[in-house]
Amino acid sequence: MNTVWYLKRQAEKATIFLAAKENGDASASKGAEMHIDLVEWLRLLCGIWFLPHLIGKGLHYEKAAGTFENAGFRPAKLFVGITMVMEAAAAIGLVFSIYPRMAAAVGAVVMLGAAYAVVKINGPNWRWQKMGPEYPIFWALICLLLAIV
Template sequence: MFGIRKNDFTIEAASFNLSNPWNILRIICGAFMFPHAASKFVNGALSVGTVGFFAKAGFAPPEFWVVLAALVEVGTGIALVLGICTRFAALGAAGALLIAVYALQVVKGFGWTWNTGGYEYPVFWGIVCITVAMNEFKRVNGSK
């Protein structure tokens, strides 16, 4: 089943059982989205540097896209941490990270390592989020 179910919106105690490594990975994926959202703001306003980066990447108007990105990051982060709509939240987070990779490519050109401004970090977390989504689709469909 690939559609949204009523149970997708239920917060379950089993989602916080830390003896299940998938729960740990899902929670970490969600928690890692919050610093990305927070970095888009400085002193209660949009970060001028982030707005400039979005403008250079071709996102117009950049302020709208910065706010949208922050909302996606907060929304997917909350859903992943709480274990609600996990399949779709993980795919949404991976999509946001894919767009970040695209923007880095447009603005900085090819660069791999994160410490030089490359996209190693968002690629890694995007793959992890896709893995979380795949596991959840498998779990929901009753596969082993």
């Protein structure tokens, strides 16, 4: 866990709580604490969600390389390896709060690359039911939000 980040978050919680308490607004302080906790949960879940993708690429390396080749990422095996390293960095950083903003930015790059690959392979369909980039773009935006929060 990034100690500086953790201490900064705790200080933010205390500041929000004290400011609301001084104003006599107990509900505002509770809502502010909940918001911060929800962001932490979102960070954790976002990091965990990278694990199945990472494991899938590891177990099916050749198939993943074929997909990367079809998307135009060459040399495909090198790009699969780089993507796996980036996904691992994003997952570890987000789950354990190690440079979480940087980890989220790395995750966003991976997911934007996935969105590009989906469009390149399947055409410009939007919805995921038609193999569109809707899901990876949504996930990339969540990562970008985590990078700036």
